[in-house]
Amino acid sequence: MPAGKSHKGVPAAAPASGGDRIGALPDEILHRVLSFLPAQQAVRTCVLSRRWLHLWKYATGLRVVGADGKEPAPFEEVREFVDSLLLLRGSSPLERFEVKVAGAAIDVRNLRLWVRYGMMCNVQVLRLKVYGNAPALLRFEYPPLASRHLTKLQLRGLAFNNDFLDFSRCPALQDLNITDCSFMHAERISSKSLKHLNIKRGRFDLSSRTPIHTPCLASLNLQVREGRTPILERMPLLVSADILIGNCDYCSRSHNGDCGDESCKGCIPNDTSSVLLHGISEVETLLLASGTKTFIFRRDLKCCPTFSRLKTLVLFERCIPALTCILEHSPVLEIFKLFALPLGFIVNVKMSGSFNPAKLPSTVSPHLKIVKVRCGTVDERVLEILEFLSKFNISMIFFGNTLTLSIFLTSGLRYFGN
Incomplete structure (x- = not known):
């Protein structure tokens, strides 16, 4: 009924400016507004009025999270609520479905049913995050996901089995984010549509390598916390890659991982092809x-590929032969940044300088314009690096107790920020 009109002798209603402004919105907008609320709060709106009775069922997003909307929900407190919620909600389409739970005794059977429900509702963005003391004990034994609608998937605190990470039946999936998960029993990570892959603090198998087959990938962030480094298959469309390997995949008897002992789990047989570098050799x-x-x-550099498109390189490496090899196999390199210290250490020294491009060795990219080197202290290893760089005819100037050590290669001395 329009504002200002009376109905059966009832006085005219006040204008919307003093009434329920939110309730005056169209259903489609309210469905989207409700999608941002935690599920518990969205359901409670059913008591506001008769109109609100069923609106929550058609919200475009469903969030099973803590009451504040940020922290995980205690699993035991929300399990029955979520089971009932999904039963009452029906199969109305979902754009986003987020499950963020914590607890010491999480029943994976419930998680399977909840994920299956999301697939049934044609969810486009699925977030499943589990928090607990031992996430690797939560094995997600479930057939591979199958959805023509899923475009983004975020997983946390799970242990994958068999072919769960085979996304051949998710042809629209483009963004995969996996944090604090175990890949020890995963056969592979495979997707022909994936464009962005982010693996943080991954735990991999100690005796075999997990293949990663993502030929359309544009960006890769791979952090290996434990186990053997996965094998990266060719990624011809790769634009950027950040690869961080912890103190794993090493041999106490061989610097290059080829001690010759077939029973050594840390080493790789000499006839094995590249693990990382060949797969990402077309990165920019x-x-x-x-x-x-x-x-x-160091082992991959024994058969170092040519980085034909590489323009920016950042290394945390203090091995001179490795530096030489990569520089000589990067023909279009423009920017080179070297951190001569372990990841996470404080940088507290700075230098800057210039060079004569005519004296740049022929084996190094003629496009190289900037080189930055950063370190914590100028020790013997750093001096070796500086001696190596001096072959480029760089003159050095120290700047006292500052935050970075930077060496700039330009046709004339120019200053760049940190």
């Missing part, structure tokens, strides 16, 4: 970092 921007004992980069 690359960051490589590893623990001090990890040999995987």
